[in-house]
Amino acid sequence: MKVKLTGSDALIVVDMQKDFMPGGALPVPEGDSIIPTVNRYIEAFEKRGLPVFFTRDWHPENHISFKGYGGVWPPHCVQNTEGAQFHDDLRIPLDNKFVISKGTSPDFDAYSGFQGTALESLLRERGIKRIFVCGVATDYCVKNTVLGGLNLGFHTFVLLDGIKGVDVKPGDSQRAIEEMLSKGAVALTVGDITS
Ligand code: VGL
Ligand code: ZN
Numbered sequence: 001m002k003v004k005l006t007g008s009d010a011l012i013v014v015d016m017q018k019d020f021m022p023g024g025a026l027p028v029p030e031g032d033s034i035i036p037t038v039n040r041y042i043e044a045f046e047k048r049g050l051p052v053f054f055t056r057d058w059h060p061e062n063h064i065s066f067k068g069y070g071g072v073w074p075p076h077c078v079q080n081t082e083g084a085q086f087h088d089d090l091r092i093p094l095d096n097k098f099v100i101s102k103g104t105s106p107d108f109d110a111y112s113g114f115q116g117t118a119l120e121s122l123l124r125e126r127g128i129k130r131i132f133v134c135g136v137a138t139d140y141c142v143k144n145t146v147l148g149g150l151n152l153g154f155h156t157f158v159l160l161d162g163i164k165g166v167d168v169k170p171g172d173s174q175r176a177i178e179e180m181l182s183k184g185a186v187a188l189t190v191g192d193i194t195s
Contacts, residue, residue, distance in 0.1 A: 001186065002194050003157070010128040011045040011052045012113060012149075013038060014135030014142050016090050019057075019076040019083035026076040028136045031164045032087065038134050038162045039091040040190050046093040051126060054092070055113035055135070055145065058084060058101035065109040079104070098122060111144035120152055130155040132188070134162030139172040146180045156180075161189045 019025040021032045045052050057077035065071035077084040086092065100117050102110040113119050123131065131154045133146050142163050149156040158180050165173025181187060 001188065002192050003188060004194050005044065005048050005050060006130075007050070008127050008129040009045070009050055010123055010126070010131050011041055011050065012119075012131050012133045012135075012145060013042065013052060013054045013090075014113060014133060014145055015055055015057055015077075015137070016087050016135050017056055017077055017083065018085050018087055020136045021087055024076070025074050025083050026166075028164050028166050031136050032089070034134070034136075034162050034164050035087060035089050037159075037190055039089075041132065041134055041159060041162055041193070042091045042093065044190075044193050045132075046091075046096075049096060051128070052093055052097045053100055053113070053119060053122070054086065054097065055100045055102060055117075055119070055141070056084065056086070057103050057141070059103050060106050062106050063103065063109070064107050065103065069106075071109070077103075111141045112148035113141070113145040114148035114152065115144075123154070128154070130157065132157045132159055134159040136164050136166075137173075138163045138165030139167065139176040140165075143176040143180060146185050147183060150180075150184050156185045157188045158185045159189070160187050 066075045
């Protein structure tokens with residue numbers, strides 16, 4: 001499906017942080033393989049002056065999602081550590097970009113970029129009606145951000161060539177994609193964005 005970008009569109013880049021990349025604390029297999037494509041999406045929005053939102057996991061070191069604190073994950077994306085930084089190759093626009101930190105208090109986790117953040121109000125105050133979502137992990141934070149956007153009434157596109165999953169159970173990412181599409185998300189790839 002071809003889509004022409006308009007002034008009410010925003011890009012959401014989910015959790016492209018070092019800990020989620022190969023060599024990190026909670027790596028998404030081949031998570032870095034999507035960076036060139038994610039950068040193409042970022043460039044497409046940047047060129048048109050459209051906003052780009054970067055979510056990041058930003059946990060305290062005693063976070064509830066960590067093993068030893070009641071959770072299932074190894075410690076990852078601890079605030080102000082190198083692992084919480086965005087990947088060095090990720091394109092970050094100089095203007096009209098926003099960093100959305102989530103999972104910032106010890107006792108709450110957030111897989112959705114909308115949960116406990118200002119993301120919705122930042123989108124609404126800019127008149128954004130359609131969101132385009134890429135990043136990691138397909139089966140956790142991408143899925144929940146897409147479903148969150150749909151629930152809030154945003155037209156939500158999932159950028160299939162700009163997402164990667166962890167697949168704790170084989171097939172998790174594919175099932176996540178099917179769930180997003182069945183709930184109203186629209187699938188796109190980078191060639192679908194036209195001028
Ligand atoms: C994520 C597991 C734990 C994600 C965050 O960004 O998808 N997954 N924390
Ligand atoms: Zn996390």
